[in-house]
Amino acid sequence: MPDRNWSHLLDVPAFPSERYAKLADRLAALMKTRNDVLLIQAEAVLALEAVATSLARPGLKALNIVTSPYGAWFGDWLKRGGSDVINLVAEPGRPVAIEAVRQQLDDHPDISVLSLVHAESATGILNPLEDIIRLARERRVLTIVDAVASIGGHALNVDADGIDIVVIGPQKSLAGPAGVSAISVSDRAWALLQHESAPRNSILSLLDQKEQWLDAGRGALPGTPAPLEFFALEAALDRLEAEGIDAVEARHRLAAKATRDALRALGAELWVDDTQASALVTAVKLPANIDHSNFLQAARLNGADIGAAVGPGSDRLVRLNHTGQRASKEAVRANIKAFAHALQFQGHSRPVEKAFKALDAIYSL
Template identity: 30%
Template sequence: MPLDAYPEHILLTPGPTPIHPRAMHAMTRPMLGHMDPEVFALNREIQDDLRVMYGAEPEGFTALLAGTGSLGMEAGFANLVEEGDEVLVCANGSFGRRMAEMAARYGARVRLVTAPLGEAIRPEDVAAQLAHGGDIRMVAVVHGETSTGVLNPVPEIAELVRGTGALLTVDAVTTAGMEPFHMAEWGVDYAYTGAQKCLSAPPGVAPVAISERALARYAARRTPTPLWYCDFEGLRDYWTRHTYHHTVPVNLHFAFHAALQAALEEGMEARQRRVQQVGEAIVSALKPLGFSPYVRRPEDRLPTVLALRLPEGFDDAGVRQALRKREISVTGGLGPTAGVIWRLGLMGEAARPGPYRALMTALEDILGERGLVGRFDESLDGVLV
């Protein structure tokens, strides 16, 4: 089937996000070999741009892993955790719990700092665990918990970790590339995201940034990294020394490069503003129907994944199915929040008025309600996003 025969689908999920047009175009270029000089030159630009996006050290090591964000998560534990290491994991949702599971699989003795669903990790709870004793080798936290729409206080947690000797790993999957991220300033040692989230590139590469402290910890390992595919030394063989390690997905590199450059040209502050503006317009439009923010405290709400509690009696599955027939995808809750919330993605190209105006139009028809589009547009009146 030719490309122009496919209907345009409106993707409003917490990932993947709509592909940026420049990334789509970049994927169509002819294939080059992964050891081609042009690819190495492209990779150097990607590394430089990732340092800017993450706010990393000027000479910090950055790279793309050939996999999605979960590979970024696993690579950190595989390289930086050894059997018997104490790891403190902040878990207030599905992806914090995934961190804990991965750390345990690599032999860590995991301690948890938890918070109820819909609430952020409390820095004082982290401080209490750090003061409890033991040799904590790593603290791991999800910056934006995709499963509940919660923003965890990474700068405050980083301040507590600084000076303890522990490394700080941050899941930046729903923040980096859409919100300002200050890796070096905060003291983050390992950060990762997925190409298909805030940057609106195709899934399949995971951008990582690794501090000098983390590389020193890696170099002092007692045993080899058990995950050969993403061994930090093997990554540096390819990305720094330009020797063969494994075949990278070249066209995904070109697409990612195009999307990342588009994001940096727009600027993180500008992207942050449009997320806020579109999010406020969505809430204004849906509030009279009984939708309300799932996360109680405004400062704990993750801007890029808008979690809305559904009105009482709302037919979650039926409405989402009706939307899907209109080529619009939205995502419900995960696990305990299934049937309780919607999670609307406001990352990359999804954080635009057009896709959400289409959602409001469709909901007016499905629910027999009027005024959603008007309230949405009124909230954005005079705003350029």
């Protein structure tokens, strides 16, 4: 027999066409921008590929900052379209050095596009966004930012910083659905997107999105939208706006601080210092005599979310997740309890009460 508990997900009414534009405006407000915002009917990886594919062409030179697999993919998509791409690869698992960015921009004055990921959920690092954007703006280089994970966890001010293209997804810090994403596009970016080899009649075409939705008055989205995703996005924004974006960002900062202070009380080796760490997850380097797989297995306690880090340099790293709705005292406490339990399972007994005391001290401020 089918599970009757899922029947309320069937026969969903169409999402009202007049509410798409309101969703775009609400997302623009979160990004603090007056630029155009496109709604993409897919997860954010497709939105990122659409940006790269729509921009890419022979003669375009790009500086692509790589601090995770996502950055590497973006460079590959640009190359596929014939662009000349300089991949600035950071030290494995670490943020990019601002001086390395400056050097590349100085050495290659013909760079016209710069792309980077803001905060990495793969390894818990934070790239120096404002400093990088400032360097690019001084040289009139168009900027592309992957803020999929960071939006809601870190401040994002698109217009004040002068970012040309930003891709966001609601499934991370905004605690929304994964099947829809958004792209903000400046006038300067639209001018660069208008070129002869730009993709058309394609899900990867930003010009199609512009003509078929923006220029058509922002009514019904082209294609066949999945209404559940947009109802879920609307509900996530309702919840977020009730709390306030500043409060959501503060909640993430608090969860990150409490997690790291508790881990230090356990004697854990944090992967990066606090100034280079994102507020999304905390990465910890396990001692050499601890079996990585066995540790993760032992950390699977109710309420905890501890997993392996991803990408180069992450072989000995585990991540404690405090993103979205997990940016709470209860979730942080569950993670610390699971981490201490896994240490004990591997023969590294640590005073968990000391860690809880450090955690409680942060939440009592």
